[in-house]
Amino acid sequence: MLPTKKIRIFASLEEAAKAVPAGTLRKLRIGETLLCLAHTPQGFMAMADTCPHQQASLSGGVLDVRLQVVCPFHHYRYSLHTGEEASRRTAPVQTYVVESSEEGVFVHLPQKK
Template sequence: MEWIKIFESEEEAKNAVPVTKAKQLILNGQKICLAHTQQGFFAIADTCPHLGESLSKGTTNYLNEIVCPWHSYRYHLISGAECKHRSRDAQTFKVENREDGLYIGVPEKN
């Protein structure tokens, strides 16, 4: 796993991605959705497993889920599971808030 710094500080991340919002990042050639909830920052694959829409165009909810803007499928930001098990799980990524910034752990590019 490779840890990639995405923001210099948590404050910078909060300004760029307000609570209930999400932002698409491209790390190691992979589209990743960085989502912000009351519980913090989470990273999940940006492509909805249902029909492929960008999850970063959606919003987060109080259940710690990202809601797809197309059909309102909800994916838990820790497990990646769709709330009603109607599609396969979305891939999730670890997020770490360190002294020198906010990082996402992504598989190393081959």
């Protein structure tokens, strides 16, 4: 497993909830990395923003009740837990650990060598 770097994306849960209301998706850029951040009933979750099928921005899609991001182009569904496409029609999407604490909301990104 690659080492990760913990990066603060919001100063508080309140700030995060205001920027990404419950049940919605938002694109975030951290350096060269584009993330699709989802505000789910389980909290904030993240995956890579680019669909491996035809490179659509997943944050332009919708979040379904199974905690899947539905691609806006061809409705492929990617699990926020595993990154797998529901019907295994494409490669999985990279998922990222999101952590919330009193210090803010953080995402763990792989460190570059």
